[in-house]
Amino acid sequence: MTTIELKQKWSELSENPATSGFRSLRISSDCICELYLGVNKEGNRCLILALPRFKQLNFKGVQKENLSIEYFRETNLIVLQLTDNDFNDLFDDLVLSLYHSIKSISHVDEYSNHFIQAFYRWSEFFEDKKSDLLPEEAIKGLIGELLVLKLLINEHGSHDINILLNSWKGPYDKGNDFELENKNLEVKTKSPSGIEVKIASEYQLEVASGKGLELVVVDVQSDFSSGLHIRDVILQIKKLIQESYGDISIFWKALNQKNISSKNFRFYDRYRFKPVNWISYNCSDVNFPKLSKSNIPEEICALKYTLKTNMLTSFILRKGDF
Known part of the structure; x- marks a missing residue:
């Protein structure tokens, strides 16, 4: 099941909207359990799990912001329902993620539990995030981290996709931006004409025991005519995750830490950046100039300082263009 195939099924359902209840369509014959797409009489999208007659749940419905789940005992259906069509694309992400996670499961207790837990895991991503929009510099920095995440996914391939997604710690504002198995990465984003990057604390370039540490400097150029919106980069990464059958909820959870959702990322369209290049420096080298814990x-704490990248050429490990 791909995004294109899913959109085609929604199109088929929308041609003849339901006058009562739900109009539904089996999502795929490849799915062992009976999983259906549905549209209610208001035109809202639903995901419906039909349970065997012998299985009854002791479950009460839950209403969250823009998303609800309800158990209909008479028909033995669990219905996950979207109540705001502005989140249709995100709902598609939920549907695809859940489909791929349960399609091969035959035990009713297991796949019904997956279905219910998906609601709780995803519901926070459907909350409106209109307030507390990030400033331009924060978006610029986040784009730098996203570009590095994209590089890592392309470099490591699909088999490590969820490990890579979980390694992205930047939005959580603790530790380094990426915590990989053998090394950590600290990402700094600047304009091509700049030579300085700011280190925000004595912990940012502190080498963790038994691991390497790289400072990855990403150059992006402000370019409103041909640059990328942050949503462009998000959608590029989303495509890579779905092609690798990764758990895209990990990605949305990280973005949600910065109040970025599929509904509000368009509010940042006034910012566009053209990726130029990246350079990775070896911070584990004993001679690398840094102030760390x-x-x-x-006696010294809450340290902030600036590094001149044009004087770090001897510590370059790798570099490349976007």
């Missing part, structure tokens, strides 16, 4: 007096 392990090499400053304990």
Whole structure:
């Protein structure tokens, strides 16, 4: 099941809207359990799980912001329903993610539990995030991290996709931006004409025990005519995740930490950046110029300083163009 195939099925359902209840369509014959797409009389999209007659649930419906789940005991259906069509694309992500996670499961207790837990895991992503929009510099920095995430996915391939998604820690504002198995990455984004990057604390370039540390400097150019919106980069990564059958809820959870959702990322369309290049520096080298927790007096704290990247050429590990 692909995004294109799913959109085609929604189109078939929408041609003849329901006058009562739900108009439904089996999502795929490849799915062992009876999973259906549905549209209610208001035109809202639904995902319906039909349970065997012998299986009864002790479950009460739950209403969250823009998303609800309800159990109809008479027909033995669990219905996950979208109440705001502005979230249709995100609902498609939920449908595809859930479909691929349960399509091969034959035990009713297991697939029904997956279905219900998906509601709780995804419901926070359907909340309106109109307030607290990020400033331009924050969006620029986030685009830098997203570009590095995209590089990692392309470099490591689909078999590590969920590990890579979980390694992205930047939006959580703790530790390094990426925490991989053998190394951590700290990402800084600047304009091509700039030479300085700001280090926000004595912990950012602190090498974790038994791991390497790289400073990845990403150059992006403000370009409203041909640059990328943040939503462009998000959609590019989303496509890679879905092609690799990864758990896209991990990605949306990280973005949600910065109040970015599929509904509000268009509010940032006034910012466009053209990716130029990236350089990775070896911060594990004992000669790398830095002030970190392990090499400053304990009396010093809350440290902030600036690094001149044009003086770090001897520490370059890798570099490339976008």
